[in-house]
Amino acid sequence: MNEPPPIRVVGARVHNLKNVSAEIPAGTLTVLSGVSGSGKSSLAFDTVHAEGQRRFLATASPKARAAIAKLDRPDVDAVENLPPVIAVGQSDPTAGPRTTLATLVGLHDLFRLLWAGAGVPHDPDTGDRLERHTVRQIVDRAFALPERTKLMILAPAGEATGDAADRSLYDAALKEGFVRCEVGDESFETAELAAGDASPTGPVHVVIDRAIVKPGAEDRVRESVDLAAARTGGAVALRIADADAPGGWRTERFRTRLIDPATGGERRPLTPQSFSFHSPRGACPACGGVGLADPEAKTARHRSSAPCPACDGERLNADSRAVRVDGLGIGEAGRLSVDAASERFAELAERVEAGDASLSAGGAGVAERLLPDVRSLLDGLRRVGLGYLGLDRRADTLSGGEYRRARLAGAVGERTTGACFVLDEPTVGLHPADADRLWDVLTDLRDAGNTVLLVEHDPDLIRRADRLIDLGPGAGADGGTVCDAGPPAEVVARGMSPTARALSAETLTPTKESGADADSWLTLTDARLNSLWGVTLRVPHGRLTAVTGVSGSGKSSLIAGLLAPAVRAALSPTASPPPTAFYGVLSGLEPIGRLAEVDQSRLGGSSRSCPATASGVWTEIRKLLARTRDARRLGFSASRFSPANRAGQCPDCRGRGFRTLKMDFLPASITVCPTCRGARFNPQTLAVRWKGRTAADLLALRAGEAAPLFTDVTPIARVLNTFVEVGLSYLPLGQPADTLSGGESQRVRLAAALADPGATPTLFLLDEPTAGLHPLDVAPLTDLLARLVERGHTVLCVEHDLDLIVRCDHVVELGPGAGPAGGDLVAEGSPREIAQRETPTGRALARRFAAAGR
Ligand SMILES: [Zn+2]
Ligand SMILES: [Zn+2]
Structure with missing residues (x-):
């Protein structure tokens, strides 16, 4: 068999890449590694994926082709043998509140097909089964009974209340020649009822005919069923002799037409649109398919609003919600967890296989066809x-790692083959115990005939890849070359590249032997939010603590959900504490004077935000610019140098430096502003220079280049040096905030918070500060955290990175599993103590210690 040729990148010069050439063998799993800013994303996403996308669009519609003309072509000589490229990267900020986990991975589409094809409509008010049958199906049902079975064909005729008004109902039946009626469970002569000799109460059925199941009787039964249906507008009942039933008879009900009570017209048959909240046929009329009580809230992301009272947040109209597949509504299915x-x-x-699922006529075949895809x-x-996640979880509330892994699962579920998948750190936020299963998914993708290109730092994954391409050696201008490439074992043995050095055991960061010998502890008792089972959290003051546990074990509920708001409320009279039902008491807070929370949410502010503005450095740099002779001569104050300042900014892009190009079929794409060419300021503002540099020049500097320029200006130097320590030396100070990864955003804020922590003893709460960091970058970060602790601050990280965990004084592990199987404290103590325990983190730590020979 012919081996497909390798993907060959020739002469890539995107961003900091220095004419890089690389070969990615087809059908392999290749890892791109290197310190942050070394150029691996530039190669994977901005070269390979960008070129793949451009070629895909070139074959698309004329409208798409017109759009490509505006897309920057990646600066590369050639990318040869490139199959279709599918990128699984950062979350898509354009995902609205209607996007849920189920819609994101394509599960909702399968649900729609399943419910439309196999679902049984029910009356939304009474819960009665509403299924349409043909006369033929009803007759077939009767003649499927054992021969000689007695049966009656009945026409439902309303409800008898026992008063005189019932008589008109009986009169009508009598005039049509029907001599018997059933009322409730009893049988009466119609004449007797019409005369008022008996006035029973209960549902009335006119007896159209009586029959015995035997060959030759079909025609007469068909006529009777037709007659019953014609008399009622579609409702037919069969009363069947059954020795096991109470009274010796049982009743089966059928409808040949389904009437919509709202319109009086016939209900339309179910289609997949009936279950789409994007379609007027499916959407809840009250909320328009958003599911929120306040439809205005749909524009505000992350804002919580009460669920729509009409649809209970299910977004679908009442009829669609009342359709059941084996008793399950599509809304109920959508609220289940993945597990x-x-x-x-x-x-x-x-049940479908055994033939006893409650499905529509013909539904079993549909279910048999769709269920394998749903289950896979x-x-x-x-x-x-991600088994712990709810299917209705909003996509824009997923963490970066969760989002990427969900997209990956969706891609695998589509059974794509012959493509090149480009993935950005799928292990972010994943406990080492979960990484094994993730690995299986990646190899399945490869074994299905795809080429998998992974930007990844996780040492375990790097070791197991088919091939490693290590970029570097440094960040920014010091990176951008291929330091080594080949099978990981060979690359590590050669020891020529940064990753090779990081992977050799000698560089295992030193571990503390002492543990948390703190005199005092911060304690939160009996935490019961979400899946937590009454956990008591103890955090030693003035120490470094990690809270860990498999994904979904309850870490976020405990830290972001309870500890942070409880501490915030205790420190500030204006903040409201979490409801006391969710925890016992918070004690031992006395030594803490301040709370600094740094999570992975995007940097706030306008589209003009960038690391310089978000960290406060720009405020100081503006002052320097305003103090220059030129600025004083022109009368420019410091505010003139803010990109938000009307007088100073470029009028075309309003100080953003770029323009956003929106296309229906693609995530928004960004191009440089043609007027200022990315400078953000107007020419008058750019006439001012500090030490020969304009405001635009200063924003274009990478943090590592800028730091030495400001050594004399303490407030600036502190922050920039901290940028370098948290692994951001490669980051341009003016990089638009919405192009930063979650990990980068967090480290920008971390740098701002850590640069000048002040004297007030502070509790730092950090959410996976190592996200997106190469193992070589983890050491400076942990040094920085260790220095904070030495200065009397208390640092708590939600963290999975073993290199950071071994440097902690105290480790708290939640688990043992995810969701309902998690939420308990399974271990706490020093890293050494945890390594003795049979817990997911204990086993991972023991392996790490063993690998390091300690
Ligand atoms: Zn609604
Ligand atoms: Zn501009």
């Missing part, structure tokens, strides 16, 4: 470690 749904659909598949998608989500 629960996985179980439920496995049961359904068994759910299985994929579990294997990437």
Whole structure:
């Protein structure tokens, strides 16, 4: 068999890449590694994926081709043998509140097909099954009964209340020649009822005919069923002799037409649109398919609003919500967790196979066709470690790692083959115990005939890859070359590249032997938010603590959900504490004077935000610019040098330096402003120079280049030096904030918070500060955290990175599993103590210590 040729990148010069050439063998799993800013994303995303996207669009519609003309072509001589490229990267900021986990991975589309094809409509008010049958199906049902079975064909005729008004109903039946009626469970002569000799109460059925199941009787039964349906507008009942039933008879109900009570017209048959909240046929009329009580809230991301009272937040109209597949509504299915749904659909598949699932006529075939896909998608989500997530979880509330892993599961579920997948750090936020299953998913993707290109720092994943391309050696101008490439074991053995050095055991960061010998502890008792089972959290003052546990074990609920708001409320009279029902008491806060929370949310502010403005450095640099002779002569104050200042900014891009190009079929793309060429300021403002540099020149500097220029200006130097320590030396000071990864955003804020922590003893709460960091970058970060602790601050990180965990004084592990199987404190103590324990983190730490020979 012919081996497909390798993907060959020739002469890539995107960003800091220095004419890089690289070969990615087809059908392999290749890892791109290197310190932050070394150029690996530039090669993977901005070269390989950008070129793939450009070629895809070149074959697309004329409108798409017109759009490509505006897309910057990657600066590369050639990318040869490139198959279709699928990128699984950072979250898509354009995902609106309607995007949920189920829609993101394509599960909702399968649900729509399943419910439309196999679902049974029910009356939204009474819960009665509403299924349409043909007369033929009803007759077939009757003649499927054992021969000689007695049966009656009935026409439902309303409800008898026992008073005189009932008589008109009986009169009508009598005039049509029907001599018997059933009222409740009893049988009466119609004449007797019409005369008022008996006035029973209960549902009335006119007896159209009586029959015995035997060959030759079909025609007469068909006529009777037709007659019953014609008399009622579609409702027919069969009363069937059954020795086991109470009274010796049982009743089966059918409808040949489904009437919509709202319009009086016939209900339309179900289609997949009936279950789409984007379609007027499916959307809840009250909220327009958004699911929120206040439809205005749909524009404000992350804002919580009460669910729509009409649809209970399910977004669909009442009829669509009342359609059930084996008793399950599509809304209920959508609220299950991945784990629960996985179980439920496995049961359904068994019941379908056994023939006893409650499905529409012909629904079994539809279910048999769709269930394997539904189950394989759910299985994929579990294997990437997301079993604990609710299917209705809004995509814009997923963490970066969760989002990427969900997209990965969706891609695997689509059974793509022959493509090149480019993935950005799928292990972010993943406990080492979950990384094994993720690895299986990646190799499945490869074994299905795809080429997998992974930007990754996780040492375990790097070691297991088919091939490693290590970029570097440094960041920014010091990076951008291929330091080494080949099978990981060979690259490590040669020791020529930064990753090789990081992977050799000698560089294992020193571990503390002492543990948390603190005199005092901050304690939060009996935490019960979400899946937490009454956990008591103890954090030693003046020490470095890690809270860890497999994904979904309850770490965020404990730290971001309870500890942070409880501490904030205790320190500030204006903040409101979390409801006391969710925890016992917070004690031992006395030594703490301040709370600094640094999570991975995007840098706030306008589209003009950038690391310089978000960290406060720009405020200081503006003062320097305003103090120059030129500025004083022109009468420019410091505010003139803010990109937000009307007088100083470029009028075309309003100080952003770029323009956003929106296309329906693609995430928004960014191009440089043609007027200022990215400078953001107007020419008058740019006439002012500090030490020969304009405001634009200063914003274009990378943090590492800028730091030496400001050694004399303490407030600036402090922050810039901290940028370098947290691994951001490569980052341009003016990089637009919305192009930063979650990890980068967090480290910008970390640098601002850590640069000048002040004397007030502070509790730092950090959410995975190592996200996106190369192992070589983790050491300076932990040094920085250790210095904070030495100065009397208390630092708590939610963290999975073993290199950071071994440097902690105290480790708290939640688990043992995810969701309902998690939420307990399974271990606490020093890293050495945890390594003795049979817990997911204990085993991972023991392996790490063993690998380091200690
Ligand atoms: Zn609604
Ligand atoms: Zn401009």
